[in-house]
Amino acid sequence: MFKxxxxxxxxxxxxxxxxxxxxxxxFGKIVTxxxxxxxxxxxxxxxxxxxxxxxxxxxxxxxYATLEAAKAAGAATLxxxxxxxxxxxxxxxxxxxxxxxxxxxxxxxxxPAAPAAKSCPxxxxxxxxxxxxxxxxxxxxx
Numbered sequence: 001m002f003k004x005x006x007x008x009x010x011x012x013x014x015x016x017x018x019x020x021x022x023x024x025x026x027f028g029k030i031v032t033x034x035x036x037x038x039x040x041x042x043x044x045x046x047x048x049x050x051x052x053x054x055x056x057x058x059x060x061x062x063x064y065a066t067l068e069a070a071k072a073a074g075a076a077t078l079x080x081x082x083x084x085x086x087x088x089x090x091x092x093x094x095x096x097x098x099x100x101x102x103x104x105x106x107x108x109x110x111x112p113a114a115p116a117a118k119s120c121p122x123x124x125x126x127x128x129x130x131x132x133x134x135x136x137x138x139x140x141x142x
Contacts, residue, residue, distance in 0.1 A: 027093075027096075028093065031089055031092050031093050031096065032089050034092065035085055035088050035089045035092060036053065036085060036089075039088065039092075040052050040053070040085060040088070052081040052082075052084050052085050053067075053081050053082055053085055054066060054067050054081055055067075055079070055080055055081025055082075055084070056070065056077045056078060056079045056080065056081060057077065057078040057080065058070055058075055058076075058077055059075070059076040059077060059078055060075040060076045060077075062075050064077075067079065067081075115128060115129070116128070116129035117129060118131075118141075120134040120136065120137060120139060120141065121139075121141075122134065122137050122139040123136050123137040123139070125137070127141065
């Protein structure tokens with residue numbers, strides 16, 4: 001049983017998955033910082049000095065001025081600003097992954113070309129280009 005577990009745990013694909021998961025988590029933090037610290041402040045400035053992370057709807061009717069005040073009071077809030085930040089974060093991660101996968105596909109070796117083939121004029125079977133006799137109907141192809 002230990003041997004089977006060892007084979008499973010040390011398979012290349014499992015190790016690759018673990019590395020990808022760790023790098024993905026670190027990359028997610030970078031993108032979250034990019035969104036919250038670099039992209040959202042100018043966007044909020046363009047829209048009238050709005051801080052997206054502070055946008056909320058007070059569901060309890062207490063009339064709190066800030067999200068922090070509403071949270072401190074334990075009021076029910078609908079934090080749509082945080083949701084908008086998360087959506088932009090997701091879109092940036094998806095865009096970054098798209099470009100990474102696109103570059104990886106460009107760097108991949110092309111699949112080997114299929115061997116050239118011709119059609120037998122008698123039985124219409126596909127035969128290799130260099131064949132002089134059809135392997136199906138034994139007709140001479142020269």
